[in-house]
Amino acid sequence: MSEPRLWRYLAENASGGVERGDILAGSSSHATQLLAARGVVAVEVREVGLSGNPARSGRLPSAHIADFTEDLAELLGAAVSIHDALASLAEGETRRRLREFILRLEARVRGGHSLSESLKSDPANPPRILIAMTAAGEESGQLAASLNDLAVRLRAEQTLKRDLAGQLAYPAVLVCLIYLTLVFLAFIVLPQFEIVFADSAVEPPAETRFVIAVGAFLRSYAVWIPVGLVGLAWLSRAAMARFPLVATRIRRTVPIIGPAMWKLDAAAFARTLGVLVKAGLPVNRAEQVARGAVGDAGMRDGMSRAADRVRGGTALSRALDEQNILPRDLIRQIRLGEETGALDTFLLRTADRYERMARSRLTRALELLGPVLIVILGACVAGVIAAVMSGVLSLNDAVF
Structure with a gap:
């Protein structure tokens, strides 16, 4: 066809x-x-x-995938057939890319393909966890329940990202305000005083010379500083991808932020693995998908080595413990889950706790960052004013 x-x-x-x-x-x-x-x-x-x-299709935004998964789970839970559910979703969908994605799935399902096969071959490249959860639900006959569990996980992830983005907005605005204030002082205020000092034979104080030099630097490179910062961020990201283990060690040394991000990556792995195991996937298959939910490349590399040990017959908890990439508490919870046969319960409970801990730490850090940036802004303005006044007073001393 x-x-x-x-x-x-x-x-x-x-x-x-x-x-x-x-x-x-x-x-x-x-x-x-x-x-x-x-x-x-x-x-x-x-x-x-x-x-x-x-x-043209490209990868769908995570919010689109979460909406699709939640709505499809609801319709399947109401005993609507899969092709009728997809047709209903497509009919009511107003977002073009998501609508075409659903229409492609409907066409393939009506053509005799399973939903998991349709997802796997779709050019939108849906998340691996969606494909795995769909396949597990089809094998167990509990597709609605599997998609509902996944929808809960995706919604929790969306909520966490939205909360963190909202908390970062205020510090980001303050950083921009500090930069714009310095640019304003460099272009508008300082040139007036530079003329005064240039016309006098008096050498301005060291602090005044420093502020004037900084102003001259900003006038020359103010446009290029943001470009340089973006380039530095890009180079840092490339270096982190090239040397993941080194990047992992450096990231963990950052106070507050490093341990919190480590907890969030561990929580993402635990939640994804727990949802997949609960859906009935074998641990070795579930681990491969859960590994993709981890943002830390060094952690993923260690998990890949642990997966080789699991395929050789080693228990997952022991294989992960050997790599020293996850918190000891999570390793202990995995071991208890393996021993009791309730691995999914232990994983999901630990993921909830880690997300609460990480969110609390990041919230406190961001709440502290706002006042610190305000103090920096005040110190910059006050420092410029003090330096200029010091220079003016030196002129008065020379005259009198």
Whole structure:
């Protein structure tokens, strides 16, 4: 079958009413057949654009995936068939990329493919955990429950990201304000005093010369400083990807932030692994997917080595303990879960605790950062004023 394309149709339904909408199909005749399977007669079918192009589709935002998973779980839980659930979601969806994603899935499911196969082959490249949870739900016959568990996990992740982003907004605004204040002083205030000092034969004090030099530097490079910072951030990210183990050690040495991010990565691994194990996936398969939820490249590298040991017959807790990449408490919880047969319960409970701890630490750090930045802003302004006044007083001393 040719690559699915998007078709807009005008049709007559069973009650004689007019129905309009979009459908994904390989051709106009295929679209007509799909409409007939729904019980409507196509009057007009015309192509409105390609949807199967990977370059056009791209990866869907995480919020879109969370909405799709939650809505699909709700419909499947109400005993709606999978293709009817997808059709219903596509009909009510207003976001173009998500709608086309759902239409592609519907076309493949109606063509005889399973939902997990359709997700795996979709050009939008949905998260591996969604594919794995769907496959596990199909194997166990509990697809609605599996997707509901995943939806809870995705919502928790979205809430955490939104909270952290909101808390970072205030310090970010203060940093920009500090920079703009320094630029204003450098371009507007200091040049007036530089003229005064240039016309006098008096050597200004050292602090005044320093402030004037800083002002001259900002006037010359103010535009390039943000560019340089972005470039430095890019180089740092590339270096962290190139040397993950070194980056991991450096990150953990950062006060407050380092341990909190380590906890968040451990929580992401524990929650993803717990959700997958609860859905019925074997530990070795679940671990491969859960590893992808970890942002720390050094931690992922250690987990990969641990996975090789697990395939050789070593228990997961022991293999992870040998790598020294996760908190000791999490290793202990995994060991208890393996011994009691309740691995998913221990993992999910530990993930909840780690997220609370990390959120609390980051919140305290960001709350402290605001006043510190305000003090820095005040110190910068006061320092410039004091330096300028010191220079003016030196002129008065020279005159009198």
